[in-house]
Amino acid sequence: NPSASPSISRNHISVSVNEKFFLLHTVNMASSDSSQPSNAATSVATEEPTNLNLTRLIDYLANSLKKTLGGVHTYTIYALSTKLIPKESLTLPEISNADSNTNKSNLFERQLLLLVKEKIPSNDKEVFVSGVEIYEYHDFDRDLLNIYISKVDTTGYRPCSSTPTKNLLTAYMKFYLEETNVNRQLLLKRKTIKFNIFARPHPQYLFHLSEKNPTKRVLNDSELLKWWKNVLQQTFLHNTIYIVNGEAENRENLFWQYGYPYSDAEEAIKVIPRFEDDAKSRWLDTARESSLTVKNFWELISIGGEFAGGKQAGFFWVEVALDDNQGLANQDIETIPIIDQSFNMGIKKELEKEVGGVVVSSHTYVQALGELFTQEFHSEETAIESTSYWCRYFTGLQDKINPDNLVIKFTVNNSTITHND
16 A cells, blocks of 8 residues: 555564564674754744754754655654663673672663654645654663664554655664764764664554554554564665574575574573563563573563464564774774763763753653653544644743754655655
8 A cells, every 4th residue: 555654663573473483683784874864943943954963863864864765755853852861780680799889880771752744745734754762771881772662653644655764763773873973982882782673563652543544554463574674674784584483484585583692591681681661571570580591581472472372573683883883993992081980971961962852851751752642643634733732842842941953844855766665
């Protein structure tokens, strides 16, 4: 259905096909190309962005969409993120007799909501077309960034072939992989980036009642897994597939590995991370109580809960080592005294400027998300009204904070690119 839009899902992938369970795990990937992806005080800004700051996520996304989307569109990007929130370890740490102060984790969580609205040519009204919610875990003890893509959704009010969802996700992931876009201080604390995706079909995740929109196409199990594979292959170059207790649709595709990035014998709760809003959480509780191995853990998931009865879902892992890709030799890292053993407040400030848009407390972020969830998107008229309402709400947040360039509005005009999906 070329006039429909996909509704997409969340993070890591456990896949059950015809009641046979397998996992998808992608490793050691490099960015597939160097395509890089305004200024608005309110949601009705008309100025085109001119001096984009590509070390800031929202600018990078606008620049990327302008280059990679086909057709003629007018988009506005909204970015809402939290200040860095101290978190406990994502896995159960090893027991240590060392002083508890030395074991304090320098792990910080950032929640991020990205929304894209588009002007409808027939009436000049604007409506949300795509949305993504993401959790980032910045681990400065391990120089690791764990990214959990929690929710992806569309409203269905633009044709599937022209929604920016896939390109938005690709641009988001590439933002962290290109050295020219990232502050050098932050590069030194991101030697490894892990992307985690759980893909499970659901009629709606972010846009309430959008499932009742007859033009919205909700992807089924196999379509959703194929969609995520295409997104990852569009973003990264090299990976392989392992298959565990199941048949793959194409065993000769060397791009994928079916399996998981942990040893079978390891204790599950010590190596498998637990994220917010994570489908694995209750199973990790069981693993903690029962001291399950990694192998036993995935066997348990494959027969229970969301994965039983022939349902399909999937966990995707992508791991990227940035040392070589970013040209940071070991001696460079050793001779730049930017980070000491305690958390560097300068790095925290740099991180909180990295996204753009509005940065708020965790409490305010939850309120803003709740305001979005109470809106209705079952018809074009209500979707336009709901979009307008939430944009005014966002404007109220930015009025309190009052930085510049919180919303970026831009036009895509690429008649030579005819299909992005």
